[in-house]
Amino acid sequence: MHHIYCPYCEEIREEEEYSYTGEAHIERPKDPASISDDAWANYIFFRTNPRGIHHEMWYHAAGCRRYFNATRDTNSYQIHETYKMGELPTVTAKTIAADALTALQGEVS
Amino acid sequence: MKKYSGFSLFKHSLSHHENWQAAWRSPQPKKEYDVIIVGGGGHGLATAYYLAKVHGITNVAVVEKGYLGGGNTARNTTIVRSNYLWDEASKLYDHSLDLWKDLSQDLNYNVMFSQRGVLNLGHTLQDMRDIERRVNANRLNGIDGVVLDTAGVKEIVPIINDSQDIRYPVLGASWQATAGVARHDAVAWGFARGADSFGVDLIQQCEVVDIVTEEGAVVGVKTTLGFIGAKKVACVTAGNSGVMAAMVGLRLPIESRPLQALVSEPIKPILDTVVMSNAVHAYVSQSDKGDLVIGAGTDSYNGYGQRGSFNVVEHTLSAICELFPMFSRVRMNRAWGGVVDTCPDACPIISKTSIKGLFFNCGWGTGGFKATPGSGHVFAHTLAHDEAHPLAAPFSIDRFSTGHLIDEHGAAGVAH
Numbered sequence: 001m002h003h004i005y006c007p008y009c010e011e012i013r014e015e016e017e018y019s020y021t022g023e024a025h026i027e028r029p030k031d032p033a034s035i036s037d038d039a040w041a042n043y044i045f046f047r048t049n050p051r052g053i054h055h056e057m058w059y060h061a062a063g064c065r066r067y068f069n070a071t072r073d074t075n076s077y078q079i080h081e082t083y084k085m086g087e088l089p090t091v092t093a094k095t096i097a098a099d100a101l102t103a104l105q106g107e108v109s
Numbered sequence: 110m111k112k113y114s115g116f117s118l119f120k121h122s123l124s125h126h127e128n129w130q131a132a133w134r135s136p137q138p139k140k141e142y143d144v145i146i147v148g149g150g151g152h153g154l155a156t157a158y159y160l161a162k163v164h165g166i167t168n169v170a171v172v173e174k175g176y177l178g179g180g181n182t183a184r185n186t187t188i189v190r191s192n193y194l195w196d197e198a199s200k201l202y203d204h205s206l207d208l209w210k211d212l213s214q215d216l217n218y219n220v221m222f223s224q225r226g227v228l229n230l231g232h233t234l235q236d237m238r239d240i241e242r243r244v245n246a247n248r249l250n251g252i253d254g255v256v257l258d259t260a261g262v263k264e265i266v267p268i269i270n271d272s273q274d275i276r277y278p279v280l281g282a283s284w285q286a287t288a289g290v291a292r293h294d295a296v297a298w299g300f301a302r303g304a305d306s307f308g309v310d311l312i313q314q315c316e317v318v319d320i321v322t323e324e325g326a327v328v329g330v331k332t333t334l335g336f337i338g339a340k341k342v343a344c345v346t347a348g349n350s351g352v353m354a355a356m357v358g359l360r361l362p363i364e365s366r367p368l369q370a371l372v373s374e375p376i377k378p379i380l381d382t383v384v385m386s387n388a389v390h391a392y393v394s395q396s397d398k399g400d401l402v403i404g405a406g407t408d409s410y411n412g413y414g415q416r417g418s419f420n421v422v423e424h425t426l427s428a429i430c431e432l433f434p435m436f437s438r439v440r441m442n443r444a445w446g447g448v449v450d451t452c453p454d455a456c457p458i459i460s461k462t463s464i465k466g467l468f469f470n471c472g473w474g475t476g477g478f479k480a481t482p483g484s485g486h487v488f489a490h491t492l493a494h495d496e497a498h499p500l501a502a503p504f505s506i507d508r509f510s511t512g513h514l515i516d517e518h519g520a521a522g523v524a525h
Binding site for chain 1: 365413420510
């Protein structure tokens, strides 16, 4: 079970207080009527579903009842950060790869 | 391939069973194949078997990163049924059930298919209305089913708690008598042995790390054993389908989640059918070995970890203890998770893609085991003819754009 830090309550709570609500940072098309069926399907149904770093929304159902985002590794289940809606993640697959490279170079030198 | 029989068993007993032929070869990959199937689980192996047997395409390799049948094939709760609500789904699963009936004879391998019936319990008036609707739909599609009341359920499962004073009393059930269970490992091994006998190469410990395309068409796969050329590549990789799709820049309407199951210590025969409950989320059967085989739920979040949360197990076991108070002191032996590829409409994707020669068979989610032979059979047709088998046609990936979803969530008594 995850222990998740709610960025609004500023407390670590158990997973059962939260609901998972899927991939984050998916933007609703501004003018749905003007886009193709494929583009609409892409918005509604298609997901990146990565094996690794995933940005996702959680809902603090039994707490402040607000949505927030989390950056979590779907392999190790490590939660790297949680952040408020509207904010951007500081940890991404790119920063993780860059950190790993730096660590590796440190070992070599 | 040497045929298995009572006589061969006797013959080999004379040499202490030390001279059995290996069930399949372990070949090195050739330079090129007509078809490469990525994923050596039940569905992938069944696809290879039917490609060779029905369509005569034998220049085929099954490439598996671990060992055959080591993923979700080894991790499910082995239930086989076809009582789905919608025409498209019920026809597909019933096609599979038909193949199950003769599968042991067809493969010359005992898959221990046991038609011991499946109960889907109802606990509320709405449950019972849904059950009646589903059973009626099943019967119109030629699938056997009856609606039982509490006494009817009690007659089939005398140990069930039929008290009307519990939180979710058993008001009745749907009963599909032709449903049942099968031995999951044997299914993978039987298909593997059958495919191998037609000359299909089963390549284990070989991970596909990239799908290579040229001008919008597949030319092969890059693997940990080097490049292997192929005219067609078929991904049958369940939870890892999104990872495979990302190799060619595609996305799928799929999210991968851990689904858990667990077994108890072996006990004497007590439950001779399969009991499922959608509403309280429990399903349980007893294996021939005597252990209770229990399916828990999926975790709510995406994960590739092949393990799940403890609270999910606790939830299922509390439901089972209420339905079967006598199980409350049975100890659980092992628990595990499999990564299931859940689709928005709880139905599979059996489809071509925008890339020529690249096919996907995925999205079976939490209920793919029952479909193993049928899935392989229709997918082999799709691969051989470059055109969907009539039963597979509704399961094209296009349905997410056309809106023709086949919504089997809940409707099918799917317990997730």
